[in-house]
Amino acid sequence: MKVEITGKNIDITPAIRERIEAKFNKLKKWQVDVIGGHATVTKGPGKKHKVEANASIPGTQLVASAEHEDLFGAITEVSQKLERQLNKQQHKPESRRATHIDKPVLEEEDA
Numbered sequence: 001m002k003v004e005i006t007g008k009n010i011d012i013t014p015a016i017r018e019r020i021e022a023k024f025n026k027l028k029k030w031q032v033d034v035i036g037g038h039a040t041v042t043k044g045p046g047k048k049h050k051v052e053a054n055a056s057i058p059g060t061q062l063v064a065s066a067e068h069e070d071l072f073g074a075i076t077e078v079s080q081k082l083e084r085q086l087n088k089q090q091h092k093p094e095s096r097r098a099t100h101i102d103k104p105v106l107e108e109e110d111a
Contacts, residue, residue: 001025001036001037002037003021003024003037004036004037005017005020005038005041006038006040007041007042008040008041009042009043009044010041010042010043010049012041016041016075019072019075020039020041020053020075023075023079024037024053027079027086030083030086030090032058032086032089032090033057033058034055034056034057035058036055037053037054037055038053039052039078040052047069048067048068048069049067049068049069049070049074050065050066050067050074051068051071051075051078052064052065052078053079053082055082055086060089062082062085064078064081064082064085066078
């Protein structure tokens with residue numbers, strides 16, 4: 001999987017690139033083909049770092065963003081949000097309501 005990383009008002013160092021790629025590779029434990037990923041790192045005013053990430057999987061796209069004073073804290077927060085979305089997407093078919101066909105029928109007793 002290829003991860004594109006874009007920096008706005010910040011240079012992307014090898015350590016930042018390695019951390020983001022490691023977090024995207026961690027999504028593979030859900031046994032889903034992650035088609036592609038894109039992360040945007042922005043340094044805003046007031047020493048705030050904002051990280052936005054998109055991950056494409058078959059059938060849908062996961063989107064998350066986080067803002068934190070610590071850059072690596074923001075990266076971790078975004079990866080946790082992506083994992084929660086992926087977990088929800090994986091368990092979505094199981095969480096649907098059961099149909100009434102499977103409901104047991106109570107027999108009436110003759111008095």
